Amino acid sequence: DAGVTQSPTHLIKTRGQQVTLRCSPKSGHDTVSWYQQALGQGPQFIFQYYEEEERQRGNFPDRFSGHQFPNYSSELNVNALLLGDSALYLCASSSYRGYTEAFFGQGTRLTVV
Amino acid sequence: AQSVTQLGSHVSVSEGALVLLRCNYSSSVPPYLFWYVQYPNQGLQLLLKYTTGATLVKGINGFEAEFKKSETSFHLTKPSAHMSDAAEYFCAVSDKDDYKLSFGAGTTVTVRA
Numbered sequence: 676d677a678g679v680t681q682s683p684t685h686l687i688k689t690r691g692q693q694v695t696l697r698c699s700p701k702s703g704h705d706t707v708s709w710y711q712q713a714l715g716q717g718p719q720f721i722f723q724y725y726e727e728e729e730r731q732r733g734n735f736p737d738r739f740s741g742h743q744f745p746n747y748s749s750e751l752n753v754n755a756l757l758l759g760d761s762a763l764y765l766c767a768s769s770s771y772r773g774y775t776e777a778f779f780g781q782g783t784r785l786t787v788v
Numbered sequence: 789a790q791s792v793t794q795l796g797s798h799v800s801v802s803e804g805a806l807v808l809l810r811c812n813y814s815s816s817v818p819p820y821l822f823w824y825v826q827y828p829n830q831g832l833q834l835l836l837k838y839t840t841g842a843t844l845v846k847g848i849n850g851f852e853a854e855f856k857k858s859e860t861s862f863h864l865t866k867p868s869a870h871m872s873d874a875a876e877y878f879c880a881v882s883d884k885d886d887y888k889l890s891f892g893a894g895t896t897v898t899v900r901a
Contacts, residue, residue: 679831706887717792717878717891718832731888765831767889774887775839776822779832 677702679768679780687786688756696751696783700768706730707749708777709741710765718765724749725771753785761787790815790881794892802900807851807866809895811879814860821862822880822889823853832878838862839884849873874899 680699688694700707706725710718720733724743743749747768753760763784767777795810813819820839824832836847843855849872853864862879876896880889 681831708887708889710889715894717880717893718889720888720890723887731886733888767832769887771887775820776834776837777887777889778834779824781831784829 679766679778681764681766681780681783683783684781685784685786687788690756690758690787692756693752693754694756694785696753696764696766696785697748698751698766698768698780699748700766701778704768704770704778705747706769706771706774707743707747708767708769709749709751710767711735712763712765712782714762721751756787758787761785790819790883790890792879792881792890792892794877794879794895796895797893798896798898800898800900801869803871804868807864807869807873807897809864809877809879809897811853811862811864811892812860813862813879813881815881815883817883818857819881820884821853821855822882823847823851823862823864824878824880824891826876826878826894828875835864835877869897869899871899871901873897 708723709721712718722732727743738754763782766780769777823835838855846852879892
């Protein structure tokens with residue numbers, strides 16, 4: 676079992692650009708959540724996808740958007756990047772039915788310059 | 789709304805000494821509670837969880853935590869620290885029907901030889 680996989684592991688973008696991060700959930704999981712972890716802070720919930728729809732959303736602007744595909748994988752898109760978007764972006768997968776825990780990927784380190 | 793407070797942003801212990809990390813939560817309903825560990829430049833690994841049943845839960849690497857509803861606490865302990873326990877530890881809470889995790893700010897553990 677490969678667990679939750681994220682790509683890329685690192686990337687550097689310029690202010691104003693757009694970025695797409697990718698996540699493949701753990702085998703058997705159908706729900707994907709995204710979190711932003713700024714340096715020295717705890718992860719903050721961005722949004723969650725189930726059945727290809729955004730089910731919940733945290734306090735993040737519309738510049739942050741996502742998508743879930745029929746194979747349950749997911750993308751996180753951030754438009755008009757700001758320096759403050761620099762963070763570790765974590766993907767977590769879980770099972771919608773009988774939820775008891777979330778499994779996290781290794782994260783994507785985004786640096787905006 | 790749920791929130792998590794981790795008392796102490798840094799904890800330093802001697803190898804072989806007790807590790808105690810404090811976590812208090814606020815929730816309007818009985819929550820699910822989690823402790824995650826994060827090593828540098830990595831994602832989150834689940835140490836243990838409380839969902840229902842026995843209030844003393846045992847996790848990986850010799851860690852355990854006790855859910856105390858009257859104190860709204862879920863403190864993490866390990867009887868004897870090992871050098872490999874040096875990491876960042878996060879307490880998190882979610883509602884039973886809500887897959888969104890709310891994290892504390894984290895506690896950095898250093899282990900002295």
